[in-house]
Amino acid sequence: MAEKATYGITALRYAGTQVVEAMMGLIDAASARWDLRPSPTRVSEVVDRLVEGDTVISLFPDDEGGLQPGPEVKVDVLPGGTETLVLAEERPGRRLDDLPRF
Structure with a gap:
């Protein structure tokens, strides 16, 4: 079975209040660096x-x-039925809306 990947989201793009894209890259979790740098990715x-x-x-x-x-x-x-993104837990300064926009 293939090992599951870890991705990171650094910024979001909105259309009105709806998230439409995320700046997402592939993380090399073992060395805490990017395997693939973040790029615009549709929700x-x-x-x-x-x-x-x-x-x-x-x-x-x-x-x-x-x-x-x-x-x-x-x-x-x-x-x-529209799918969107949320955080598993939100706290002050760490809400989805707190991510930078691009």
Whole structure:
């Protein structure tokens, strides 16, 4: 069985209040670096990664210009069946809306 991948989301793009894209890259968890640098990824592709069992985490900018791991990203289904992204746990300064926009 293939090892599951870990992805990180560093920023989001919105259309109104709806997340439409995420700046997502593949993380090399063993060495805490990017395997594939973040690039614009449609929400449907992020959902596909989650459905396939991969881990997607939020990455928030820190004061030193680096990134700090935040909560895992999960799928939520809005009324009307539209899939969107939410964080497994939200706390002040670590909400989905706190991620930078691109």
